[in-house]
Every structure is written in C-alpha cells, then in structure tokens.
Amino acid sequence: MTRFVLVLHSHLPYVRAHGMWPFGEETLYEAIAEVYLPLARMLERLEADRVPAPMTIGITPILTEQLADAKVKEGFLQYCQDRLMRAEDDLARYQATDLAASAAHQAAYWHETCEHYQRLGGDVVGFFARAQERGQIEVITSSATHGYSPLLGSDTALWGQIKTGTDAYRRHYRREATGYWMPEMAYRPKGHWEPPVEGAKPGMRAGVDELLYKAGIRYTFVDAHLVQGGQNLPPQIGPYGQLESIQLVESSDAVYQVHELESGLRVMARNQETALQVWSADYGYPGDGAYREFHRKDPISGLHHHRVTHRKAGLGEKEPYYPDEAFKRTKEHARHFVSVVEGLAQKHPDGVICAAYDAELFGHWWYEGPAWLEAVFRELARSKAVKAMTAREAVRGKAVRTALPEGSWGRGGHHDVWLNRETHDFWRLVYRAEYQMVAAVQRFGRDQNGKRRALRQLMRELLLLESSDWPFLIDTGQAVEYARERYEDHAARFAEIYQMLRDDRIDIGRLAELEALDNPFPEADPSLYAAGDQDVSTKNLVAELLEATYPARLARRAANKAAHGKLPDYQSLRNSLQEDEPPPVVYDSDEAQEPEEPQAGPGEKKMTQLAEVIPSSASNVTRTRAKAPAEKPKPAKAKAEPEAKTAKPEPAARDVFTQIKGIGPTYQNRLYEAGVLTFAQLAKLKPAKLLEIVQARVKVDAEGWIAEAKALSKRKK
Numbered sequence: 001m002t003r004f005v006l007v008l009h010s011h012l013p014y015v016r017a018h019g020m021w022p023f024g025e026e027t028l029y030e031a032i033a034e035v036y037l038p039l040a041r042m043l044e045r046l047e048a049d050r051v052p053a054p055m056t057i058g059i060t061p062i063l064t065e066q067l068a069d070a071k072v073k074e075g076f077l078q079y080c081q082d083r084l085m086r087a088e089d090d091l092a093r094y095q096a097t098d099l100a101a102s103a104a105h106q107a108a109y110w111h112e113t114c115e116h117y118q119r120l121g122g123d124v125v126g127f128f129a130r131a132q133e134r135g136q137i138e139v140i141t142s143s144a145t146h147g148y149s150p151l152l153g154s155d156t157a158l159w160g161q162i163k164t165g166t167d168a169y170r171r172h173y174r175r176e177a178t179g180y181w182m183p184e185m186a187y188r189p190k191g192h193w194e195p196p197v198e199g200a201k202p203g204m205r206a207g208v209d210e211l212l213y214k215a216g217i218r219y220t221f222v223d224a225h226l227v228q229g230g231q232n233l234p235p236q237i238g239p240y241g242q243l244e245s246i247q248l249v250e251s252s253d254a255v256y257q258v259h260e261l262e263s264g265l266r267v268m269a270r271n272q273e274t275a276l277q278v279w280s281a282d283y284g285y286p287g288d289g290a291y292r293e294f295h296r297k298d299p300i301s302g303l304h305h306h307r308v309t310h311r312k313a314g315l316g317e318k319e320p321y322y323p324d325e326a327f328k329r330t331k332e333h334a335r336h337f338v339s340v341v342e343g344l345a346q347k348h349p350d351g352v353i354c355a356a357y358d359a360e361l362f363g364h365w366w367y368e369g370p371a372w373l374e375a376v377f378r379e380l381a382r383s384k385a386v387k388a389m390t391a392r393e394a395v396r397g398k399a400v401r402t403a404l405p406e407g408s409w410g411r412g413g414h415h416d417v418w419l420n421r422e423t424h425d426f427w428r429l430v431y432r433a434e435y436q437m438v439a440a441v442q443r444f445g446r447d448q449n450g451k452r453r454a455l456r457q458l459m460r461e462l463l464l465l466e467s468s469d470w471p472f473l474i475d476t477g478q479a480v481e482y483a484r485e486r487y488e489d490h491a492a493r494f495a496e497i498y499q500m501l502r503d504d505r506i507d508i509g510r511l512a513e514l515e516a517l518d519n520p521f522p523e524a525d526p527s528l529y530a531a532g533d534q535d536v537s538t539k540n541l542v543a544e545l546l547e548a549t550y551p552a553r554l555a556r557r558a559a560n561k562a563a564h565g566k567l568p569d570y571q572s573l574r575n576s577l578q579e580d581e582p583p584p585v586v587y588d589s590d591e592a593q594e595p596e597e598p599q600a601g602p603g604e605k606k607m608t609q610l611a612e613v614i615p616s617s618a619s620n621v622t623r624t625r626a627k628a629p630a631e632k633p634k635p636a637k638a639k640a641e642p643e644a645k646t647a648k649p650e651p652a653a654r655d656v657f658t659q660i661k662g663i664g665p666t667y668q669n670r671l672y673e674a675g676v677l678t679f680a681q682l683a684k685l686k687p688a689k690l691l692e693i694v695q696a697r698v699k700v701d702a703e704g705w706i707a708e709a710k711a712l713s714k715r716k717k
Contacts (some may be wrong), residue, residue: 001345001349001385001386001387002344002345002348002349002350002352002353002385002387003350003351003352003353003386003387003389003393003394004341004352004353004355004386004387004388004389005056005268005352005353005354005355005381005388005389005390005391006055006056006355006356006357006373006388007055007056007057007058007181007221007354007355007356007357007391008039008055008056008057008058008356008357008358008359008362009058009181009356009358009359010031010035010036010057010058010060010063010359010360011058011059011060011062011063011142011146011183011355011359012027012031012060012062012063012066013062013146013236013467013470013486014062014065014066014464014467014471014518014520015027015028015066015073015369016028016069016071016072016519017389017516018482018486018518019482021200021618023473023478023482024482025072025075026079026521027371028072028076029075029079029080029701030064030364031360031364031538032067032076032117032124032131032590032616033076033079033080033083033110033113033371034110034363034364034367035359035360035362035363035364036067036124036359037113037116037117037124037372038362038363039057039121039359039362039363039373040116040124040127040128040131041112041116041370042370042371042373042374043131043136043137044629045084045374046136046374046378046456047131047136050426051377051378051381052377052380052381052388053136053137053374053377053388054137054388054390054393055135055138055373055390056137056138056139056140056179056388056390056391056392057128057137057138057139057140057359058139058140058141058179058181058359059125059128059139059140059141059144060140060141060142060146060165060183061141061142061143061144061145061164061165061168061169061520061521062145062146062464062467062520064125064168064169064172065520065521066170066520067124067125068123068172069127069241069519073122073629076117076122077114077117077118077122077211080110080113080114080117081114082570083110083303084107084110084111084113084114084568085115085301085570086110086300086301086303087103087109087110087111087301087303088107088303089105089300089301089574090103090106090107090298090300090303090305091103091104091106091107093300093589094305098320099305099320099321100306101320101321101324102305102306102320102321102322102323102325103142103305105201105321105323106303106304106305124402125173127171128173129172129174132173132175133174136152137390138391138392139169139173140177140178140179140180140181140391141165141166141168141169141177141179141180141181141279142164142165142181142182142183143161143165143182143183143676144160144161144162144164144165144168144463144520144521145161145463145464145466145467145520146183146184146467146468146469147161147183147463147466147467147468148183148184148186148415148466148468148471149161149182149183149186149187149188149208150186150187150188150208150406150408150415151186151196151415151419151427152281152430152434152466153195153199153200153201153430153431153434153435154200154201154205154434154532154533155205155206155211156434156438156528156532156533157434157437157466157529158208158211158528159211159215159528160437160462160528160529161463161466162211162212162215162217162465163215163528164463164521164523164524164525166215166216166217167523167525168520168521168523169523170543171523176216177216177217178216178217178218178219178392179217179219179220179391179392180212180217180219180220181220181221182208182220182221182222183211184408184409184410184417184418184468184470184472185221185223185270185408185409185417186208186407186408186409186415186468187208187209187222187226187404187406187407187408188205188207188208188406189207189208189209189403189404189405189406190204190205190206190207190210190318191204191205191207192204192205193205193418195431195656196419196424197424197427197428197431198428198431198540199427199428199430199431199432199435200431200434200435201533204221209261209262209263209265210263210265211405212263212265213264213265216397218263218265218266219263219265219266219267219268219392219395220265220266220267220268221267221269221356221391222268222269222356222404222407223266223270223407223413224251224255224267224269224271224272225405225410225413226256226269226404226405226407226413227255227259227267227269227402228251228252228254228255228269231539233608250272250273251269251272251273252441252702253348253351254269254400255271255272255354256267256271256344256348256351256352256353257351257352257400257403258352258394258395258397258398258399258400259399259400259401259404260399260400260401260402261401261402261403261525261606262401262402262403266395266399267402267404267561268352268354268391268394268395269354270354270355270356270409271344271353271354271355271356271507273340273344274337274340274341274353274355275355275356275357277337277340278357278361278478279407281292282388283465284602285333285366285431286308286336286361286365286366286369287308287311287374288308288329288333288359288704289307289308289309289310289311290307290308290322290325290326290329290463291306291307291308291329291366291367291368291398292304292306292307292308292326292368293306293308293309293315293318293321294364294366294367295315295364296318296703297317299661299662300574301570304321304367305320305321306318306319306320306321307319307321307326307470308324314711315704316661316708316711317555319573321575326367326368327368327371329368330368330371330372330375331375333372333374334375334378334379335375335379337372337376338379338380338383338386339380341353341355341380341383341386342383342385342386345385345386346385349385350367352394352521352564353386354391354394355696372389376645398644399490416475417472417475417476418468418471418472418475419471422474422475423471423474423475425549426470426471426474426484426487427471428489429465429487429491429542429545429546430465430466432541432542432545433461433462433465433491433494433542434462434541435541436494436498436540436541437458437459437462437526437529437532438529438530438532438533439537439538440455440458440501440526441455441526441527441529441530441532442503442530443501443538444525444531445527445530446448449506450506450511451506452508452526453503453506454497454500454501454511455501455513455526456524456526457497457511457514457515457518458494458497458498458501458526459521459524459525459526459528459529460518460519460520460521460524461490461493461494461497461514461518462489462490462494463520463521463524464490464518464520465490465491465494467487469483470483470484470486471489472532473481481556481557481560483555484556485557485560488546488553490518491542491546493514493517493518494542494548495540495542495543496510496514496543497511497514498543499540499543502538502540514682556601563709566656603619644701654672654677654678655677655679655682655712655716656668657671657679657709659712660705660708660709660712661708662700662701662704662705663694663705667694669696670693670694671693671694674693676693677711678713679709679710679713679716680709680713682705682706683706683709683710683713685706687702687703687706688702689704690702690705
C-alpha cells in the first residue's frame with residue numbers, strides 16, 4: 001500500500017520584544033491565533049472521533065522558544081482580547097447588512113480562540129508534545145534559528161546550529177529528535193567550499209547530512225529536483241492569491257522512493273503534484289471564490305469580511321464572505337485531493353507520497369485550511385489505496401542509495417535567494433562573528449565567572465544573527481530595512497559583548513539587559529565552538545565593520561522610520577467613525593504583497609514574504625460606513641496665491657473622490673485645491689506627489705487610490 005506523509009513546516013524568526021509594526025511580534029500572534037490553535041482544535045476533534053491524523057509537524061527551535069515564552073503568552077492574550085473586541089464591534093456595526101454572517105462568525109471565532117488558549121494555559125508547545133506522546137502526530141526539529149546550512153562559514157558554525165536545535169527539542173518535547181527539516185530545504189554534500197565573501201576560510205567541509213547524522217538525526221526532506229534532476233518547483237514566497245499559473249508536472253519515480261545517503265541519513269522528496277494542487281493559482285484550492293479573501297481588510301477593525309469571489313476580481317469587487325458556504329467547499333476539495341493521492345498511488349503502489357507545506361498556509365493565508373486538513377484525514381481514514389503515516393514510519397524499510405547535489409527550494413534551485421548582491425553585507429558580518437565566536441571560546445571558555453555568562457549571550461546573538469530570515473526578507477523586498485536592522489543589531493550586541501570579554505570588563509547590568517532582550521536557548525553551550533580552527537587573534541572584526549558602515553546605516557534607518565510613521569491605535573480608528581474623515585488605512589507587512597517573480601512553494605517560509613511592498617488593500621474596500629452618512633463634498637476654497645503652479649482650469653464637473661475608500665472630505669479638498677479635480681487626473685499622479693498633496697498624517701494607500709481612480713475613470717467613459 002502506498003504510504004502518504006503530510007508534512008507541515010512551521011517557522012517564524014525571533015520577533016519577541018523586537019517591535020510590532022510594520023513587522024514584528026504581531027506576526028507571531030497571528031500565527032498562534034490563525035494557525036497553531038486551529039490545528040490544535042482540529043487534532044482534538046479527530047482524536048475525540050478516533051480518526052487517525054498522523055501528521056509530521058516541524059516546529060523550529062526558535063519558534064518553540066517563543067511559543068513557550070512568558071512574555072509572548074502575556075502579549076498574545078492581550079492581542080486575542082483586542083481582536084475579540086474588534087470582532088464584537090463589527091458584529092454591532094454590520095447587523096442587518098450583507099456582512100452580518102461574517103461578523104457573527106468572526107465574533108464566535110475570536111471568543112473560541114481566547115477561551116481555547118486559556119484552557120491550554122497558554123501551553124501550545126505542551127499540547128503538541130502531548131499529541132506526539134499519545135502517538136497522534138510526530139514533531140520534528142530544525143536548526144536553532146533556521147540558519148542557512150550550506151553558506152554558514154564553517155562546520156563548527158553549522159554544528160552549533162544543529163546541536164542547539166536538537167538540545168532545545170529534547171527540553172521541550174521530552175525525547176530525542178530523529179526527524180529534521182533542513183532550513184530552506186538547503187543541502188550541501190561533502191567537498192571543497194569557497195566562501196562567497198571575505199571573512200570565512202575555504203577548505204574541505206563535511207556534508208550537511210554527516211553533521212545531522214552525528215547529532216542523532218535519521219531523516220530529512222528535500223525538494224524534488226535534488227533527487228530527480230531538472231527544474232525545481234518555484235519556492236513559496238507568499239500568499240496563494242499572488243501565485244501565477246504553473247504548468248502541471250509529473251514527478252519521476254525517484255520522488256516516490258526513500259533515499260539513503262552515504263552517511264546513513266534518509267531523505268524523502270516533496271511530491272510536486274500534491275504541492276501544486278494546493279499552491280497553483282490555476283489548480284489550487286485556496287483560490288476558490290467561496291473562500292475568505294486574505295488581502296481585503298476592514299478599514300476599522302482590520303478583520304476579513306469578504307471572499308475571493310473570483311481570481312481576477314479586484315479588491316473593490318470582492319463580495320461578502322459566507323462561512324457556511326466556504327466550509328462546505330473544504331469537504332469537496334478534500335475528497336478531490338484524496339482522489340488525486342489515490343490516483344498517484346495506483347501508479348506507485350509501493351511508493352511514498354510526501355506532501356509538504358508551510359504550516360502558515362493553513363489558517364493564515366487560507367483561512368479554511370485547517371478545516372480542509374481535517375476533512376482530508378477523515379477521507380484518508382476510509383481509503384483502501386493509501387495509508388497515512390508519519391515520516392518516521394514512512395522512512396523505514398528499503399531505501400535507494402543516493403548522492404544528492406547541492407541545492408535548495410529557492411530560485412533556480414540554488415542559493416540565489418539568500419546569497420546575492422543585496423545580502424553580501426549580511427554574510428560579511430556572519431562570517432566575522434563566527435570567527436570571533438571560536439576565538440572567544442578558545443580564549444575564555446574555561447573561565448567560570450561572568451565570562452562564562454557573557455559567552456553564552458555571545459552565542460545567542462550569533463545564532464540570531466545567522467537566521468536565514470534576514471537575507472530572505474531582503475531578497476523578496478519584504479520588510480527590507482527591518483531585516484537589516486535586526487541582523488545589524490544582533491551583530492552590534494555581539495560586538496559589544498565580545499569587547500567586554502576582550503577588555504576583561506564584564507558589565508553584568510548591561511549583560512542582564514541583553515539577556516532579557518534576546519533570551520532563547522537557556523541551555524546554550526559555547527563549548528560547541530571549542531573545536532573550531534585555532535586562532536589567537538582578538539580583533540573585534542565585527543565592531544570594525546559596523547563602525548565603517550555606521551554613517552550609511554544611520555541615514556538609512558532614519559529614512560525608513562520617517563517612511564513608516566506611527567501605527568494608529570484601534571481606539572482612534574473607532575473614534576474616527578464619528579468624524580468627517582474616514583479612518584486612516586492600517587496595513588501589516590504581510591498584506592497586499594506582489595512578488596517580483598511569482599512562484600509556488602515547498603512548505604518553506606513564512607507569513608511575510610514579499611518582493612515589493614505595496615499599500616494596503618484595505619483602502620480599496622468599497623462599503624458604507626454604518627454610523628456616519630456620506631457627506632457631499634465641500635466646495636474647495638479658491639487659492640489666493642498666484643504661485644499655485646499645480647492649479648488647472650476647473651472642468652464643468654468635479655469627480656467625487658470620497659467614493660474611493662480612505663479619501664475623506666479633507667483629503668478631497670486638498671486635491672481640489674491642488675487642481676486635481678477628476679478621477680483621470682488623480683490616476684495620472686505619482687504616489688509621492690499624491691502623498692505630498694493630501695499631507696497625510698498616517699500611512700495611506702496612495703497606489704490603491706490611484707488604481708481605483710483609474711478604474712472609476714474608465715467606468716465614466
């Protein structure tokens with residue numbers, strides 16, 4: 001019988017205590033509410049009904065650390081209660097409207113979410129650990145902070161990531177890890193390595209598989225192209241709705257086999273047919289018109305009340321969301337999916353089908369995703385052709401001896417996403433920090449005073465610096481400055497601690513501050529770096545590089561801070577319902593994203609992946625505010641100053657810009673005063689000029705206004 005393995009990979013970077021907007025801690029809260037708790041409730045229902053659900057769930061160590069953190073737990077409860085208040089406000093505002101069904105569903109959902117989290121005592125990690133202990137699921141681990149294995153500067157640095165990850169897994173899940181998700185599915189075999197930038201030494205390197213096997217890992221996963229050759233599936237870089245058409249592919253026989261490397265490590269490849277069935281914009285389920293639209297958010301509450309409608313529908317054309325209809329579709333799609341799997345099983349009766357996805361797809365990008373998963377397992381329980389099982393079970397038995405090439409799921413199947421001209425500065429800092437970590441341990445590792453404590457925090461800063469998330473966010477264009485600030489700040493704290501060690505002046509108070517800020521991995525073991533290349537140098541190379549780039553970094557950060565502005569609080573948005581001007585548009589870093597090269601994904605990467613940040617879809621929402629009737633536009637005052645160069649002769653009639661969501665009477669008058677009187681004129685403005693004219697005090701959706709003006713102008717014709 002064909003073995004079916006469903007793998008969900010969960011990962012978020014370290015965002016605890018590192019800001020909320022435009023990217024930060026709120027992304028973690030979203031994942032808890034929209035992904036991990038719904039998955040937990042799904043498992044509870046299946047367990048109660050005695051339906052097997054042998055999922056393999058990868059939860060990275062840095063994500064596990066955050067889920068278990070007391071500050072995160074407290075912050076999530078506040079977040080959850082805030083969302084419940086928003087949902088209840090929407091329920092009151094949308095009574096007797098076509099959004100009433102969605103509003104009622106949202107209120108019930110957030111009430112259940114708050115209650116469920118409290119019932120678990122905030123212990124999401126404990127829930128998954130217990131589900132594994134009773135044999136329902138399998139939890140696998142990964143590198144400590146998702147460091148990009150093939151490009152780390154030494155075997156010692158990679159070993160620090162691997163061993164810290166397996167140690168953290170043992171502490172949280174109460175058993176030894178045998179399964180492992182290689183960050184970004186990135187693999188490098190044994191061989192000679194040349195560093196891509198200065199700071200690391202060339203030479204022979206162990207294969208990633210060798211170090212994994214040494215750490216007790218017995219199986220992992222790769223993208224299909226590493227076992228079958230040819231073109232890889234494009235990587236997952238964002239929400240379903242942005243993925244372009246992808247031609248259906250047929251996996252080779254190699255994808256249905258378990259492979260064994262020379263080290264003894266076993267490997268399963270991601271099946272392409274099952275991946276595309278979810279991710280393809282042409283064939284994937286989340287694009288069904290009944291499902292909830294991710295990009296369109298309510299301009300007051302920020303909640304979702306519209307459906308996909310159809311794939312080509314503009315945000316202003318999205319129709320009201322009807323939950324009952326959407327959840328009915330999950331069962332239909334589950335039956336179809338299982339039929340696809342059974343069809344593949346007929347062709348490969350003794351094979352293994354590994355369907356691997358990003359966990360954050362299910363519930364966050366695709367709201368109904370957990371319900372679809374539940375329906376899939378209920379259908380699989382009745383299948384005569386396919387047996388669902390965990391990865392640990394599936395890799396047992398015969399395997400094909402294989403030698404894998406170097407590669408990842410990224411663009412071109414190689415390292416281009418994480419290594420390119422825009423990320424060279426990142427790797428220069430990483431390599432210098434890895435070099436200094438070894439030097440610090442060799443020089444101070446035997447000390448048992450404050451230096452031992454400083455070395456442990458030095459190691460934490462290095463691990464956080466090495467995260468693959470930072471170059472990824474830079475390459476995709478999503479939260480570029482946030483990513484740069486994060487890795488530069490970790491490097492700066494690393495340099496500061498290293499200088500304390502070098503000067504033999506440990507500032508315990510300052511060290512305590514850094515420990516409170518960057519607190520993962522209490523068992524961090526600096527001795528993991530003791531076996532690195534011997535070097536007596538004590539230079540603070542990280543500090544020197546940061547000092548050399550300081551003026552440029554300072555200017556860049558100031559510009560970024562000015563561009564983002566301040567996030568309005570919800571109370572001000574609620575109050576704005578009583579004012580003339582519509583509420584300012586609030587948007588998250590993971591909203592309305594459009595990749596430079598649309599691609600579909602491997603179960604790798606997170607809730608916030610963009611190639612180009614474009615403004616919020618919320619401003620495109622066309623709905624009537626419940627409490628404040630629309631006002632007629634006030635006539636613009638004549639400009640007395642003759643130097644108003646942008647003024648143009650007034651046409652016979654002015655267009656009413658307040659039809660565009662987010663433009664109120666104040667902004668409309670400013671446009672009129674600047675001589676912008678028609679939708680056609682507004683559509684021709686550049687976003688920067690538009691922002692200059694309206695003098696917005698908060699972040700607004702200039703591109704969205706322009707796009708909607710173009711559409712309204714065409715309708716007039």
